[in-house]
Amino acid sequence: MNIVVLAKQIPDAEAHIDIGNDEKGLTIEQKFTANVFDEFAMEEALRLKEKHGGKVKVITLGAGKATEVLRTGIAMGADEVLLLEDGAFLNGDGYTTALALSRAAALEPFDVILCGRQAIDDDRGEVGPMVAQFLGIPHGGGITKLDVADGNATIECPVEGAKETIEVNLPAVFTAQKGLNEPRVPPIMGVMKAMKATIPRVTPADLGISPEEAGASGSKVKTGRYFHPKKRAAVQMIPGEPNEAAVEAVRILMDVERIL
Amino acid sequence: MANLLLFIETKDKEPKKASLELLGEAGRLKAAGRYKIHAVVMGGMSEDAKKKALTYVDVLVNITDPVLDQYTPEGFALALAGYAKEINPQVVLASATQLGRDFLPRVAVLLGSGVASDVTEIRWSEDPITFVRPIYGGRVLSEISFTGYPAVVTVRPNTFAGEEPGTENGEYLERQGGIAPEQLKTRVIKTEESGKGKVNLIEADIIVAGGRGLKSAENFRVLEDLANTIGAAVGAARSVVDAKWRDQEDQVGKSGKTVSPKLYIAVGISGAIHHTMGMDTSKLVLAVNTDPNAMIFSYADYGIVGDFAQVVPAMTEEFKKRLGR
Ligand SMILES: Cc1cc2nc3c(=O)[nH]c(=O)nc-3n(C[C@H](O)[C@H](O)[C@H](O)COP(=O)(O)OP(=O)(O)OC[C@H]3O[C@@H](n4cnc5c(N)ncnc54)[C@H](O)[C@@H]3O)c2cc1C
Numbered sequence: 001m002n003i004v005v006l007a008k009q010i011p012d013a014e015a016h017i018d019i020g021n022d023e024k025g026l027t028i029e030q031k032f033t034a035n036v037f038d039e040f041a042m043e044e045a046l047r048l049k050e051k052h053g054g055k056v057k058v059i060t061l062g063a064g065k066a067t068e069v070l071r072t073g074i075a076m077g078a079d080e081v082l083l084l085e086d087g088a089f090l091n092g093d094g095y096t097t098a099l100a101l102s103r104a105a106a107l108e109p110f111d112v113i114l115c116g117r118q119a120i121d122d123d124r125g126e127v128g129p130m131v132a133q134f135l136g137i138p139h140g141g142g143i144t145k146l147d148v149a150d151g152n153a154t155i156e157c158p159v160e161g162a163k164e165t166i167e168v169n170l171p172a173v174f175t176a177q178k179g180l181n182e183p184r185v186p187p188i189m190g191v192m193k194a195m196k197a198t199i200p201r202v203t204p205a206d207l208g209i210s211p212e213e214a215g216a217s218g219s220k221v222k223t224g225r226y227f228h229p230k231k232r233a234a235v236q237m238i239p240g241e242p243n244e245a246a247v248e249a250v251r252i253l254m255d256v257e258r259i260l
Numbered sequence: 261m262a263n264l265l266l267f268i269e270t271k272d273k274e275p276k277k278a279s280l281e282l283l284g285e286a287g288r289l290k291a292a293g294r295y296k297i298h299a300v301v302m303g304g305m306s307e308d309a310k311k312k313a314l315t316y317v318d319v320l321v322n323i324t325d326p327v328l329d330q331y332t333p334e335g336f337a338l339a340l341a342g343y344a345k346e347i348n349p350q351v352v353l354a355s356a357t358q359l360g361r362d363f364l365p366r367v368a369v370l371l372g373s374g375v376a377s378d379v380t381e382i383r384w385s386e387d388p389i390t391f392v393r394p395i396y397g398g399r400v401l402s403e404i405s406f407t408g409y410p411a412v413v414t415v416r417p418n419t420f421a422g423e424e425p426g427t428e429n430g431e432y433l434e435r436q437g438g439i440a441p442e443q444l445k446t447r448v449i450k451t452e453e454s455g456k457g458k459v460n461l462i463e464a465d466i467i468v469a470g471g472r473g474l475k476s477a478e479n480f481r482v483l484e485d486l487a488n489t490i491g492a493a494v495g496a497a498r499s500v501v502d503a504k505w506r507d508q509e510d511q512v513g514k515s516g517k518t519v520s521p522k523l524y525i526a527v528g529i530s531g532a533i534h535h536t537m538g539m540d541t542s543k544l545v546l547a548v549n550t551d552p553n554a555m556i557f558s559y560a561d562y563g564i565v566g567d568f569a570q571v572v573p574a575m576t577e578e579f580k581k582r583l584g585r
Binding site (some may be wrong): 011013014017019026036037093095096098120121122123124125126127128129130132133134137138139140141142144154158159160161162163164165166167168171172177178179219220221222223224225226227228229232233235236237239240243245246247249250252253256257259260 | 263271323331332333334335337357358359360361362363365366368369370372374376377378388393394395396397398399400401402403405406407408444445446447448449450451452453455458460462466477490501507508509512514516522523528533534537539540544545546547557558559560561562563564565566567570571572574575577578579582583
């Protein structure tokens with residue numbers, strides 16, 4: 001079985017983020033980590049391979065630190081990696097990212113594409129469903145269980161107030177969320193192998209994408225400016241014994257804030 | 261006049277709260293003469309809901325293919341994009357519920373567009389229209405616009421002011437999406453209800469969330485009582501989900517859900533950034549914690565230093581008294 005994982009290296013949740021004076025760019029502290037949902041995707045891909053054979057290929061789009069997520073993939077047990085690296089790929093939106101990743105995934109026949117439910121830096125959550133639509137295949141969103149047999153997959157997806165069991169014809173895209181598995185810690189041998197691995201790269205031309213269709217040029221959505229949300233006023237502590245404080249809190253919520 | 265297309269999400273043939281918010285906004289845009297409003301619903305609405313929706317929109321379209329009786333991302337995307345291609349709207353609007361965020365990206369690709377996901381503000385009068393969305397867990401807001409239309413947009417629940425009664429009546433249409441069952445490669449096998457009657461976290465006006473400070477699964481009863489009294493949903497920090505005190509479904513935060521209620525009551529939650537990333541856009545936050553230095557107080561408007569076991573039941577009692585319940 002050919003399994004493709006789409007994964008992204010993102011700034012750590014605690015990394016400092018500064019907005020430039022022109023409000024057009026962000027300066028982000030160089031602390032990076034694999035997107036948490038992509039780790040669930042990676043783990044599930046490896047489990048599928050362990051059960052059904054085949055290979056796992058991890059693909060990412062990006063520059064610089066982006067390669068780290070591919071090395072994490074190799075360290076965890078992926079067979080192949082691919083980096084979409086070119087100036088023309090950069091600063092794209094969900095559309096151009098998904099277009100490029102869908103072409104890269106389809107360079108070879110595949111059965112399953114796994115990725116995270118969303119990247120928690122830009123929080124778009126678009127890439128999985130868009131990749132599926134570009135490839136004209138089904139997707140299962142936010143899965144917590146995946147079983148594959150006879151060209152079909154049975155998945156579980158928690159939806160509001162319910163758990164659905166869904167059957168999907170392969171090939172298909174699945175977006176992973178917490179609850180699917182516990183990602184393994186890469187063994188030390190894997191980490192050493194990953195350090196030495198050479199990383200193959202492709203450009204838009206290799207994927208049949210013109211520079212105008214890639215990255216910032218091809219984006220349908222453009223960012224104008226960044227700004228900080230309005231700061232919350234300093235907390236007002238409600239003093240008193242637990243009982244008094246509780247009664248006062250209810251008074252504030254009802255009479256001052258008029259919430260209820 | 262340009263067209264605006266709304267997707268109305270229903271549960272048991274009633275529009276979800278988040279969809280009523282979209283209808284309210286649509287009604288205001290219609291009254292301002294800004295757009296001709298079209299709304300699409302899959303598989304019908306109750307008579308009352310239909311009547312009400314018709315006061316906000318110009319055209320209400322019920323797409324009735326049997327394959328749309330159950331949600332599949334492929335089916336809903338084909339149906340909504342199919343109608344959009346006919347009317348060529350400037351904006352396609354849906355709620356950023358789990359379902360909306362799942363299939364609108366497919367609609368966008370079908371329409372050759374991108375998506376603005378989980379938007380928290382729309383500036384209709386700017387040209388091009390500007391959409392604001394939080395990134396990095398709400399630490400930064402970005403202003404975005406589309407290079408061409410249609411703009412496909414999902415809006416975070418609780419973004420638009422509530423509905424106001426609409427007046428004029430729109431037109432009601434029934435139609436088929438023309439989707440053959442063979443086109444769909446996704447089949448729903450079964451649905452197990454896990455929390456009937458439970459208030460949905462993403463759409464809730466009020467959330468009462470608990471963390472490890474609650475000490476046990478049983479103690480969540482105290483939060484359930486408060487939540488039931490004030491019609492709130494119950495959320496949880498990851499710590500208590502990992503400890504299996506609460507379902508994964510209830511988790512708020514970076515690896516859980518992003519919520520934006522009018523009021524978020526954080527009980528026994530320390531306020532780690534991974535948690536606050538999921539709740540920092542709540543309009544008002546009240547934190548209850550024994551530790552006066554807990555980080556959560558930096559994310560709160562009001563704070564009580566105290567033991568949940570004393571504070572929360574006293575709040576519940578007081579609410580009951582004042583609300584006459
Ligand atoms: C990759 C990653 C993703 C994560 N994703 C999430 C996520 O989505 N959501 C999330 O919540 N966390 C997430 N976390 C975990 C997060 O970092 C924190 O560990 C977690 O939020 C802490 O949960 P807590 O506040 O319940 O527990 P604790 O940090 O243990 O805090 C318990 C609090 O309860 C208070 N307390 C104790 N007794 C009482 C009492 N009797 N009455 C009142 N207060 C009391 C204490 O003072 C303390 O502040 C993630 C972590 C990582 C690494």
